Amino acid sequence: MHLYDVLDLEPIASSRLAREGASKGRTISPFQYNAFAGDRAVTYLQGLKAGDQPGTFLLVGANDSPGPKPLGLSYLGPLDRSTNSAANNSNGSGDWYEIAVPGSYGAAGTSVYGPDNLGGGLVNYVGAYTRNLGRKTPTPDNPSIVGFAYTGALDGSTKRGFRKVQGKVVDQDGDKVGGTYTFVHSVDGGLAVGNTDLADVDGRTGYFSLKSTAFLVSLATGKQKRIAFPSDDQDDRDLITHTAYGIWYNGNGSYTIAGGAGKVLQSGDGVQAGAGYLIDYDSVTGTFSNYTQFTYNNRKRTDLVTHFEGIYRDGRGRYWMPATSVSLNDDDDLSQASVVMVKRRRSGGFRDEARWQMLDVREDGTKTESVLTTGNSLYGNTVVGFANYPKSNGGVRQAGYVFKGDWLDPGLGL
Secondary structure (H helix, E strand, O other), X not given: OOHHHHHOOOOOOOOHHHHOOEEOEEEEOOOXXXXXXXXXXXXXXXXXXXXXXXXXXXXXXXXXXXXXXXXEEEEEEOOOOOEEHHHOOEEOOOEEXXXXXOHHHOOOEEEEEEEEEEEXXXXXXXXXXXXXXXXXXXXXXXXOXXXXXXXXXXXXXXXXXXEEEXXXXXXXXXXXXXXXXXXXXXXXXXXXEEEEEOOOOOOOOOOOOOOOEEEEEEOOOOOEEEOOOOOXXXXXXXXXXXXXXXXXXXXXXXXXXXXXXXXXXXXXXXXXEXXXXXXXXXXXXXXXXXXXXXXXXXXXXXXXXXXXXXXXXXXXXXXXXXXXXXXXXXXXXXXXXXXXXXXXXXXXXXXXXXXXXXXXXXXXXXXXXOOOOEEEEEEOOEEEEEEEEEOXXXXXXXXXXXXXXXXXXXXXXX
């Protein structure tokens, strides 16, 4: 699940800011998996890591990811414009695989959010699976969406490699219970990050999953740890929510986590301010540090939601995040995917100002510009995400995209 799912935003006009500082690059869109001939499902591209060979990638996602029965996917190979006639004209000259959490878990559908390539045909995957509750209301004992972790063959065939991940939250009585919605978004170095909550639609704000608990989980042990943010309390009094969408292993027990922080400025007004953030985690001491927020294009605005949806670290120790920024002000038309670079201070923390590059995502053939674009994952000079292209009848045509940019210096990334 990504930012536009959580906020339930309708596609809006393309931002005039989208053309300011746009990154040079080329787009492949749609980049689509077809399960059968004539398949009209939309492929959501959600996670990206390097493949085994130079110029190849391990890509994960799902067809109809926001739906009740998504079809989990992985792909290994080059991200190119080739089509594979043996795979119903799916895009790419590599191999697609359908990934499904076993039915014994009660899974109705699977969405894969994050991969980690272990080499030799082995991988870690994380994501979420839906459950068919009929008309029943989700409860901690009967959740609607449950996270999962997987270790095994990259085609998902290692059935014993799947593990259920149901996050823990504190309910209104102060008791720790299982979340009714859990999403595991990213995995690296044996740890994964995700979010969980007890949400239906929050009556105070009208937004799904407004107050969410961000957590770490060990793939080896299944042990969870709540991510401790300096501004976060244990209840809804501050109306601050944090998501955890990306994790990068720096080595020596050190991890960096990326996501978003949102705040309601006045009761009943909905999310009015949001920023991407970075925070460090020391797995040896179990402590968090260097929490830093970043607003869209370093601007001081109170009506923007900016969200980091992944993280990549280059050979110089710089961090690169795919970001999605959305305006909640009807007088402004901002909706933009970006690549954001952050450097560290000599003291070890993060510099306050980031470098932002907007993505100019256009549809193959028509060259139509996307009017609502998400940046879902980044590895090296490549971003994958989701685009909405306007149609003449006023609707939009939805598609996944691959954007190949030039932000990394030669030798520092793919």
